[in-house]
Amino acid sequence: MTIPAMTTPSAAASPGAEQPAELDMDRLSLLLFGHAAFQYLNAACELELLDLLLERGELTAEEIRAELGLAERAADILLLGCTALGLTRKEEGRYRAATLIASLAEDGGWDKLKDTVAFEQHIVYPGQADFVASLRENTNVGLRRIPGDGPDLYHRLSRHPHLETVFYRYMRSWSELANEHLVAALDLGGATRLLDCGGGDAVNALALAEANPHLHVTVLEIPSSAPVTEKRITEAGLGDRVLVEPCDMFADPFPGGMDCVLFAHQLVIWTPEENTALLRKAYDALTPGGRVVIFNSMSNDEGDGPVVAALDSVYFASLPAEGGMIYPWRLHEKCLREAGFSSVERIEVPGWTPHGIIVAAKQDT
Ligand SMILES: C[S@@+](CC[C@H](N)C(=O)[O-])C[C@H]1O[C@@H](n2cnc3c(N)ncnc32)[C@H](O)[C@@H]1O
Known part of the structure; x- marks a missing residue:
């Protein structure tokens, strides 16, 4: 079975079209056994097969087996799957990590x-x-x-x-895959106060504070997670400018006088009605001319891609909260307008994740 790369379906589509090419048996087989393909990827990570090959270059099956402490049958299964799926390459009896994995590691x-x-x-x-x-x-x-x-x-x-x-750990990494673009896109030269709603371990608050030495950031976070936030802020040595406020951002009032309010990986969790309610609170917390920023994955307005947005929506449908998905850009824009914002701007983010940024302003009165 030939395993297509993640981008193959859209790359195979006619130019300009969003939909993948007609389904073929290879892709259907991959869907049928998608859970098993992921298990090979996970095993290659947890058993450190790929890290071993990244460190040591090319190894034989016997060397891999000895290094990983696996029985012969177990190592055969692992190498069969990882090589068939392209995670490892076998050349003249020796295995190496795929070139993509090596370049990601760099x-x-x-x-x-x-x-x-x-x-x-x-x-x-x-x-x-x-x-x-x-x-x-x-x-x-x-x-x-x-x-x-x-x-x-x-x-x-x-x-x-x-x-x-x-x-x-995942939230930090997922943010860091794209937040350099957030830092670059947001001109915070004239801003002194930023509110980061549901800021997690402050990964984005700290990146913005580091890039803008005059900026003070308040991170709203639930009381049970606030210690995680606090610890990271202390480790970063930015406790004088980045503070965590333990609260329930739905129930508690937002602190006012903000130049900017950030929702990072936040408005994918809740229903559109809840998002609009949060954006209204942001509107009230902003000074005239202040901006609200939405930073998360986006699906397209046609409702048929990109594929990573579709796949990630299974999680948001099944697990974190009652409503949520990787919403289309237009849905966020609708919520923003309902909350009173004008001059809504889309900023596309390059990379393999479907991240996007929307910036909207509160009218200057
Ligand atoms: C998906 S994570 C995003 C974290 C961070 N913004 C980032 O981009 O890495 C959502 C965060 O929102 C927080 N959160 C959820 N409900 C909240 C609430 N009612 N009030 C404040 N924070 C909340 C969670 O605890 C979690 O840390």
């Missing part, structure tokens, strides 16, 4: 990808078993896979230290 992208794999394995996988039920009931049935009585995934994480670590 610029730090491989570690970020591994953090994403761990998130998919330990958090997304159990919850997405309830995808069909979640679609039928139009709610996140998969949350039942994460023990606890919190109303959403985030309010349950602190009870599961391993999952909490996996989640915030």
Whole structure:
């Protein structure tokens, strides 16, 4: 079976068209066994096969088996799958990591990808078993896979230290895959106060504060996750300009007088109505002329891609909260207008993730 690259379906489409080419048996087989393909990727990460090959270059099956401490049959399975899927290459009896993996490793992208794999394995996988039920009931049935009585995934994480670590490591990496573009796109020269709503471990707050030495950032975060935020801010040595405010951003008032309000990977979690309510609170918290910024993955306005946005929506449908998906750009823009914002601007973000940025302004009165 030939395994197409992630971009193959759209690349194969006619120029300008968003839809992939007609389904063929190779792609259908990959869908049928997609869960197994991911298990090879995860095993290659967790068993450190690819890290071993990145470090040592080319190795024989016997050398790999000895280094990984695997039985012969187990190593044969691992190498069969990883090589058939293209993660490893076999040349003259020796295995090496795929060229793409080696080039990702050179610029730090491989570690970020591994953090994403761990998130998919330990958090997304159990919850997405309830995808069909979640679609039928139009709610996140998969949350039942994460023990606890919190109303959403985030309010349950602190009870599961391993999952909490996996989640915030992933969120940091996922943000870092694209937030250099956020920092570059946002001219904060005239801004002194920025509010980061649901800021996680402050990955974006810290990047913006580092790039703008005059900027003070308040991070809103739920009380059970605020210690994660606090720890990162302290480690970064930016406690004089970046503060975390433990709160419930839906129930509690936003601090006012803000030049900029950021929602990073936030408005993919909630329903459009909840998003509009959050954006209204942002509007009220802004000074005239202030800007709100939405930074997260976007699907296209036609509702047929890109494929990573579609795949990531399974998680948002099944697990974190009652509503959410990788919404199309136009849906965010509609919510922004309903919340009172004008001059809405789209900024496309390059890269393999479907990140985008929307900046909208509160009218200067
Ligand atoms: C998907 S993560 C995004 C984290 C960060 N903004 C980033 O881009 O890496 C969503 C964050 O929102 C926080 N959150 C969820 N509900 C919240 C609420 N009601 N009030 C404040 N923060 C909340 C979660 O705890 C979590 O850290």
